[in-house]
Amino acid sequence: MLRFIARRVLETIPVLFIIVTATFFMIRFVPGGPFTAEKAVTPEVMRNLERAYHLDQPLWQQYANYLGRVIFHGDLGPSFKYPNRTVNEIIADKLPVSLELGLLSLAIALAVGLTLGVLAAVKRNTWIDYVCSSAAMIGICVPTFVLGPLLVLTFAIHFGWFNASGWYTPIDRVLPSLTLGCVYAAYVARLTRGGMLEVLNQDYIRTARAKGASETRVIFHHALRGGLLPVVSFLGPAIAGILTGSFVIETIFQIPGLGREFVNSAFNRDYTLVLGTVILYAALLIGLNLAVDVAQVWLNPKLKFE
Amino acid sequence: MLSRLTLLLAAALVFSGCAKKEPTATAGSGSNPPARKILRFGNGSEPQDLDPQIVTGTVEYRLLQTFCEGLVNEDPQMNIIPGVAERWEISPDGLTYTFHLRADAKWSNGDPLTAQDFVQSYQRELTPALACAYAYMLFNHVRGAKDYYDGKLTDFAQTGFQAPDAHTFVLTLVQPAPFLLHALNQYAWYPVHIPTIKKFGGMTQRSTAWTRPENFVGNGPYVLKSWTPNQLIVAERSPTYWDRAHVKIDEIDFYPVELADTEERMFRAGQLDITNEVPLTKLAIYRREHPESVRVDPYDGIYFYRYNVARKPFDDVRVRRALALAIDRESLVKNVTLADEVPAYNFVPQNLLGYRSTDSFKANVAEARRLLAEAGYPDGRGFPRVDLLYNTLEKHKTIGEALQQMWRKNLGVDINLVNEEWKVYIDDQHARNFQIERAGWIADYVDPHVFFDLWETGGGNNDSNWGNAEYDRLLHSSLSARDNTGRYAIYHRMEKILLDEMPVLPIFYYTRARLISPRVLGFVNTPVDNCPWKYVDLAP
Numbered sequence: 001m002l003r004f005i006a007r008r009v010l011e012t013i014p015v016l017f018i019i020v021t022a023t024f025f026m027i028r029f030v031p032g033g034p035f036t037a038e039k040a041v042t043p044e045v046m047r048n049l050e051r052a053y054h055l056d057q058p059l060w061q062q063y064a065n066y067l068g069r070v071i072f073h074g075d076l077g078p079s080f081k082y083p084n085r086t087v088n089e090i091i092a093d094k095l096p097v098s099l100e101l102g103l104l105s106l107a108i109a110l111a112v113g114l115t116l117g118v119l120a121a122v123k124r125n126t127w128i129d130y131v132c133s134s135a136a137m138i139g140i141c142v143p144t145f146v147l148g149p150l151l152v153l154t155f156a157i158h159f160g161w162f163n164a165s166g167w168y169t170p171i172d173r174v175l176p177s178l179t180l181g182c183v184y185a186a187y188v189a190r191l192t193r194g195g196m197l198e199v200l201n202q203d204y205i206r207t208a209r210a211k212g213a214s215e216t217r218v219i220f221h222h223a224l225r226g227g228l229l230p231v232v233s234f235l236g237p238a239i240a241g242i243l244t245g246s247f248v249i250e251t252i253f254q255i256p257g258l259g260r261e262f263v264n265s266a267f268n269r270d271y272t273l274v275l276g277t278v279i280l281y282a283a284l285l286i287g288l289n290l291a292v293d294v295a296q297v298w299l300n301p302k303l304k305f306e
Numbered sequence: 307m308l309s310r311l312t313l314l315l316a317a318a319l320v321f322s323g324c325a326k327k328e329p330t331a332t333a334g335s336g337s338n339p340p341a342r343k344i345l346r347f348g349n350g351s352e353p354q355d356l357d358p359q360i361v362t363g364t365v366e367y368r369l370l371q372t373f374c375e376g377l378v379n380e381d382p383q384m385n386i387i388p389g390v391a392e393r394w395e396i397s398p399d400g401l402t403y404t405f406h407l408r409a410d411a412k413w414s415n416g417d418p419l420t421a422q423d424f425v426q427s428y429q430r431e432l433t434p435a436l437a438c439a440y441a442y443m444l445f446n447h448v449r450g451a452k453d454y455y456d457g458k459l460t461d462f463a464q465t466g467f468q469a470p471d472a473h474t475f476v477l478t479l480v481q482p483a484p485f486l487l488h489a490l491n492q493y494a495w496y497p498v499h500i501p502t503i504k505k506f507g508g509m510t511q512r513s514t515a516w517t518r519p520e521n522f523v524g525n526g527p528y529v530l531k532s533w534t535p536n537q538l539i540v541a542e543r544s545p546t547y548w549d550r551a552h553v554k555i556d557e558i559d560f561y562p563v564e565l566a567d568t569e570e571r572m573f574r575a576g577q578l579d580i581t582n583e584v585p586l587t588k589l590a591i592y593r594r595e596h597p598e599s600v601r602v603d604p605y606d607g608i609y610f611y612r613y614n615v616a617r618k619p620f621d622d623v624r625v626r627r628a629l630a631l632a633i634d635r636e637s638l639v640k641n642v643t644l645a646d647e648v649p650a651y652n653f654v655p656q657n658l659l660g661y662r663s664t665d666s667f668k669a670n671v672a673e674a675r676r677l678l679a680e681a682g683y684p685d686g687r688g689f690p691r692v693d694l695l696y697n698t699l700e701k702h703k704t705i706g707e708a709l710q711q712m713w714r715k716n717l718g719v720d721i722n723l724v725n726e727e728w729k730v731y732i733d734d735q736h737a738r739n740f741q742i743e744r745a746g747w748i749a750d751y752v753d754p755h756v757f758f759d760l761w762e763t764g765g766g767n768n769d770s771n772w773g774n775a776e777y778d779r780l781l782h783s784s785l786s787a788r789d790n791t792g793r794y795a796i797y798h799r800m801e802k803i804l805l806d807e808m809p810v811l812p813i814f815y816y817t818r819a820r821l822i823s824p825r826v827l828g829f830v831n832t833p834v835d836n837c838p839w840k841y842v843d844l845a846p
Contacts, residue, residue: 032729037362038746040736040766041439044456048437052512078513084355085535086513093535149567156575164575165568166561167537254563254572256536269729 001297005290012286019282020070020275024063027266027274034080034269053080066275076279077272081265087276090261095280097167098250098257101180102243104173108181109188109242114231116185117192121200121227122219132189139186148179148252165254176253180246184238191234196227225299232299236292240285342556343844345826347837348569348582349560352536356517358493359431359438364748364835367493369560371836372541373414373524374496377405377424377475378487382830382838384659384752386487390419390497390525390548391475400482400786405475412546413499414522414529421469427497429454429462435510440494443750447486449478482785484793485753488659492750499523527553527840536562554843573599573821579844580829581821586644586701589819598824602646605816606655606833607748608757609647609705611694612810616771617741619690624681626808629742631667632674632716633709635814642708643701645819650812653804654757654797658833660790661754664798665805671716678717686718693724696744697731705813706744735769745769748816752833755784758800761809772809 035041035049050056054065069075076087085093113136120132152175156164166172199205200223208222250257258277265273297303353366358374379389391405411419431438432445432455445451449466453459466478479486489495500509502523507514515521522530527549528541539560543553563569566583573581584592584600592600611629613620620626635649648656651666675685683689694710696702706723713719721742726734734740747767749756759765762781763773780800787793818831825845831837 030730031733035439036729036732036736037439038732039362039750042442042766044434045437045439045441048434049439052435052437082352082354082535083360083513084357084515084517090535149571152571152575157571160575163577164571165563166572166577251565252568254537254561254565254568256534260536267728 001294005294008290008293012283012290015286016279016282020067020279021063023275023278024066024271025059027269027271028059030269032269034271036269053078066272070279076276079270079273081268081270081273087272090273091258091276091280094256094258094261097255098259099243100173101176101246101249101255101257102239104177105180105184106239106242108177109184112181112185113188114192116189117231118196118219118224118227120189120193121196124197129193133193136186136189136193139182140190142183144179144183144246144248145252147182148176148249151175151179165252167253167255172253176249176255179253180242180249184242187234187238188231191230192227195230196223199223199226202226229296229300232292232295236288237285240281240288243284343554344557344559345555345842345844346559346561346577346579348563348572348578348580349539350562350582351564352562353539356522356530356533358496358498359427359436359440360512361493362439365562367834368836369539369541370493370496370526372526372528372558372839373522373530374493374498374526375547376490376493376495376497377407378490380488380491380752380832380836380838382832382841384488384832390424400484401479403477403479403486405477407473407475408548409473410548411525412548414524414544414546415499415502416546417499417501417523418472419497419525420472421475422472423497423500424475425462425467425469426500428467430498430500430503430509431494432462432465433510436512438494440492443489443492443494447479447481447483447489449480484785484787484790485751485755488751488753497525499525528558531557538562549840553840555839558839570821573823578821579823579826584645584819584821589644592821599821600819601822601829601831602817602819603831604648604655604658604833605748605818605835606658606752606756607746607816608650608653608655608812609744609746609814609816610650610810610812611709612735612740612743612745612770613808614738614741614743614771615809616738619681619683619692620741622681623807624677625683626811627667628674628677628681628717629713630674630808630811631670631677633712633813634669638705638708639814642704643814646817647814648817650814652801653761653810653812654754654801655749655815655833658752659754661794661797663801665802667805674717678719683719686720689719691722692719692741693722694742694744695724695726695731695734695740697728698725702744709813738769738771742811745810746816749834754794754797758784758797761804770809772807774803774807777803 035046041049054062066077069077078086079090082090116132116136120129123129152164155175156162162175163172205218205223208218213222247259247263249255250260261273262277262281265277349368350365353369354361354363356366356369356373358370375389377389377391378394379387381387390407390411392408394403394405396403407419407421413419428444430436431441432451434455434457441455445455450459450464451466454462454465459465468476468478470476483489502516502521503509506516506521519530519533524530527544527547529544531540531542533539541558541560543556544550547553561578563572563582566585569578569581569583570585570588572578589600613626615621639647639649651668652663654661654663656662678684678686694706696706703723703725710721710723713721735743747757747760758781761768761772761777763778777800780796784793784796787796818835820831822829827843827845828841829837830841
């Protein structure tokens with residue numbers, strides 16, 4: 001298993017390198033730059049701006065300098081849009097916010113999603129199944145930018161229990177986490193139901209029942225482990241997405257997370273911030289996919305590390 | 307696995323369940339005595355920085371005007387009033403401005419604010435390595451400033467920025483600039499605290515920590531108390547500001563809320579006293595149900611379409627005029643833009659600093675059809691393919707569609723709408739890679755000069771390929787006019803040229819709509835979208 005992980009980690013290096021290189025050149029070939037503005041600065045000012053950020057050097061040299069700084073110093077450079085902050089600082093500042101939002105949403109998604117999914121599968125084709133499945137379907141269909149404002153309208157404006165937006169006090173976490181959690185809960189519920197249904201028909205479940213195991217034990221001990229497989233593969237990329245923040249949720253609720261920076265940096269042509277967030281996102285995605293593979297083998301006796 | 311999950315969920319529930327909702331004022335206000343006046347203001351977006359020599363933008367302008375002050379200031383009616391300088395003299399030739407600084411002017415750390423501070427601030431701004439975007443605001447006007455910026459002059463003492471003594475600051479210009487006192491209110495002219503800047507990275511470093519709340523030193527009515535990026539900037543009344551006796555609000559909380567809909571919900575939930583915008587869809591409802599909460603102010607800017615006069619069919623002035631005469635601006639502002647915008651039949655916002663155009667054009671469909679026929683496109687027949695370029699935004703799309711309909715109906719011409727992402731669109735605009743495009747222009751300071759300067763031949767923001775030698779000559783002669791009456795008379799002649807040649811298609815003059823709590827008193831949104839804070843108060 002250790003060999004498997006070590007090999008996968010090593011494979012990550014060229015992948016990250018390709019992602020960084022492609023991003024570096026792609027963002028440079030996009031029209032417009034960090035200083036493209038409606039009020040054009042004079043040519044001499046523009047020259048000085050480019051010199052200040054070394055944009056006047058040949059592109060390959062900028063690329064080499066960037067790679068050198070990132071690899072040897074872990075320095076992702078200064079932000080173009082926010083001159084008094086470095087990309088490292090912005091990420092250090094905002095990643096924890098996205099992580100907190102992500103973890104809370106994930107907890108909600110798993111708690112709600114797994115419960116609904118297992119219930120629906122166990123009580124297949126009864127009214128319980130229909131209610132759970134419909135709830136999941138609605139969750140998938142209602143976008144966050146509708147659900148979020150609806151929750152705000154009801155609980156913040158009508159009942160006055162929460163702030164309408166912001167990230168100031170612990171209670172401000174409730175509405176955004178609920179909004180983001182509900183969407184993922186819907187997917188988790190559907191995947192769990194599907195996975196469970198497949199497993200519940202397997203021979204080893206019948207064997208377990210025949211050996212007199214209680215229904216609770218059959219479901220939670222024998223079936224759930226296999227039934228969760230599709231959920232686990234879904235969770236890898238989903239967790240990466242959820243942890244790096246959600247642009248929509250962060251904008252609607254005015255949350256200082258990384259998701260907004262990730263999207264806005266591209267609009268701002270904030271070259272260094274784009275690269276910084278892409279590197280982080282790529283590393284997270286690769287890392288979590290690896291974690292999913294490990295979890296798959298652990299959950300599914302048919303799989304082996306190789 | 308499940309038990310761990312349950313634990314996590316329980317923790318999350320306990321975590322959220324235990325927390326009590328704070329009063330609406332949220333962070334920064336929990337421990338304040340009740341008498342404290344706190345104004346909560348929606349400021350649009352996160353500022354880039356708070357260094358007046360680095361930033362560009364109105365969000366930053368509003369903050370800097372809170373933390374800094376220039377030589378002179380403007381009252382809510384845009385009259386020039388004393389700032390750091392308590393009085394000033396202008397030489398008869400309009401080239402020398404002598405400012406007498408008040409003896410009690412202080413920085414927020416208690417240091418006295420002297421004329422030398424202004425000289426050093428401007429020296430920093432003109433240092434090429436700093437790459438200040440607005441350096442041209444200085445070097446276009448002040449003697450020797452351009453040479454210093456270009457490295458032809460190394461001794462800053464040789465430039466037109468002089469401090470004969472600690473309380474006298476003298477500016478010598480290359481040519482008269484009758485609008486200079488208003489321009490001095492733009493943040494590029496604010497002083498910066500050089501010792502602090504030197505302490506954190508030096509005079510030429512762009513990215514330093516001097517603007518962090520723990521380090522920031524300013525000279526405005528408020529000091530920077532805290533800055534949580536993308537959440538909140540807290541400004542607290544300055545104990546050292548010379549006019550502190552007239553500052554009424556104890557604390558201003560700036561919320562960088564980007565989405566108008568989010569702001570509106572925060573306003574309704576009592577989290578904001580003043581919003582930055584009003585969602586268009588909600589404006590009518592607020593006007594009907596809560597008219598006391600809606601505020602619409604004039605905004606010194608124009609929304610227009612720019613022709614590329616080097617491209618067919620807009621190389622023909624008759625086509626340019628025809629399109630301009632064939633649209634119903636009244637209907638557009640009433641049914642589409644909705645915020646009391648003023649239909650534009652000339653090129654300069656009206657009634658600011660006493661400026662009124664003497665000539666204007668009128669909507670006239672029959673005349674438009676005649677012009678189009680004369681240009682060779684009777685009833686739009688044979689009209690070439692025309693793409694109207696706009697930056698991707700719902701509002702621009704709706705306006706474009708409305709005008710597209712009017713042109714189809716009134717002239718029989720079909721115009722394609724093409725949208726591009728903001729920076730791509732700007733890039734195409736500056737490269738003049740368009741036929742006709744949406745555009746807007748907001749003044750940096752209040753003076754009609756801003757809008758005439760725009761159309762100088764080859765001007766950095768002209769982008770229309772249009773130019774006229776007589777127009778340029780008048781523009782230059784306007785600077786030497788004895789007084790505003792003489793200057794405005796020259797502008798009237800320039801407007802005639804614009805009306806004849808129609809290099810752009812004026813649509814409307816902007817307004818600024820905000821939601822404002824009735825307990826806010828004395829709030830004024832100036833035409834350059836500033837809010838002079840010391841006039842604002844809160845009802846108990």
